[in-house]
Amino acid sequence: MSWRRAGLSIGRNIVYKRRLCTATRRRRVEDEGDWFYSSEWWGTESDGHTILRTGxxxxxxxVSVLAYPSSRPAQTDWPKTENWLQERYAAAHPSHQKKGRLKMLRYQWRTLHFNETTRQSTAKVMAAYHDLKPGSMFLMQQPHCLAVPYLKSMAATGLxxxxxxxxxxxxxxxxxxxxxxxxxxxxGGSLPLFLASKLQGVQVDIVEIDPVVISTSIQAMGFPAFSLMNRSGQRSTPSPCTIWMLFFGKASTKGSVFTKQMQICSS
Incomplete structure (x- = not known):
């Protein structure tokens, strides 16, 4: 009897440990920055298309940016985000409450390439538009999602x-x-955005020698243009765009990008 009880106890422990390990693996897969989703980050030539290409x-x-479809969040979950966006929009613009709604357009992975083949970085972006202005589009990089292992290692090691x-x-x-x-x-700016969104007391400064890299990340990868600063400490745009104001209010002012060629980047 004692053997059976002991065996039963051990068996339960083993089952419990296995369940715990399985749950841990599932939690990691929930992170879109996990290697499980790497096939979506990098994509293939057949399922991607070029958003921007310049020298x-x-x-x-x-320097080019390629876009690939993202499987998450599912389209059935988009109405939740739309309702949240509309609530924030109504609070920020009370006089516009009855003048249309913000609608989701898509989620994508956008990958920054150098020299045609080198994949420098990737970022998850959300695109939205105002239904009364079909030609309008707000592009926002998702700061909570840090893909590519070397970026995770940098953040984990430093912190x-x-x-x-x-x-x-x-x-x-x-x-x-x-x-x-x-x-x-x-x-693409994903690491500084991740740090600025997770650490409320941090101020992130970025030094980048190539103005094309900065302008590309703003135009095609949803990095906030309001973070761009010139040598005199002035911002290239007077205020954050609508989508960043709704998500973070003044939080997007915590990141600043500085280069000697800043005037060229902001033009």
């Missing part, structure tokens, strides 16, 4: 090192403590 004078050759050195990272996360982060190189 660089700073060693990056042909873990701060936590291990007794730095008050929790205070930064909740906005009780200020911290400045310098990103050398911009790419």
């Amino acid at each position: 660089s004078d700073h060693g990056n050759g042909v 873990s090192a701060l936590a291990c050195s007794d730095y008050d990272l929790a205070g930064v996360a909740f906005g009780k403590k200020k911290m400045r982060v310098l990103c050398i190189g911009h790419g």
Whole structure:
């Protein structure tokens, strides 16, 4: 009897552990930045199309952005986002409450390429429009989604090192403590956006030598143009666009992009 009880107890523990491991794997797959979704990030030549293509004078050759379909969120879930957007829009523009609605257009993965073949980075974007202005489109990079393993490693290593050195990272996360982060190189902008959205007390500064990279990320990858700054510290646009105001209010001012060629990028 004791053997049976012991065996039953062990068996239950094994079953419990297996269930726990399975649940852990499922939680990781829920993250769209997990390698499970890598086939969507990179896509193939058959299911992608070129959004933007231009030349660089700073060693990056042909700079292009390719778009690939995203399986999540499912289209059946879009009405929830539309309702949330409309509530925020009505609160921000009370006089426009009865003047149309914001509608979802699509979710996509957009990949930044250098020299035709090098995949520099990828970002998840959401496109929306105003139903009374069919020609309008608001493009917003999804800051919560950090794809590509090397970006995850950079974020995890840096934040873990701060936590291990007794730095008050929790205070930064909740906005009780200020911290400045310098990103050398911009790419599609997903890493600085991720940090700015997750850490309320952080100010992210980005140094990028190639103005084409910055303008490409704004035009085709939904990076907020309001973050763009010139050498005098002035922003290239007077206020955030509608979609960023609805999602983050003033939070999008936490990221700033600085290059010597900033005037060219903002023109």
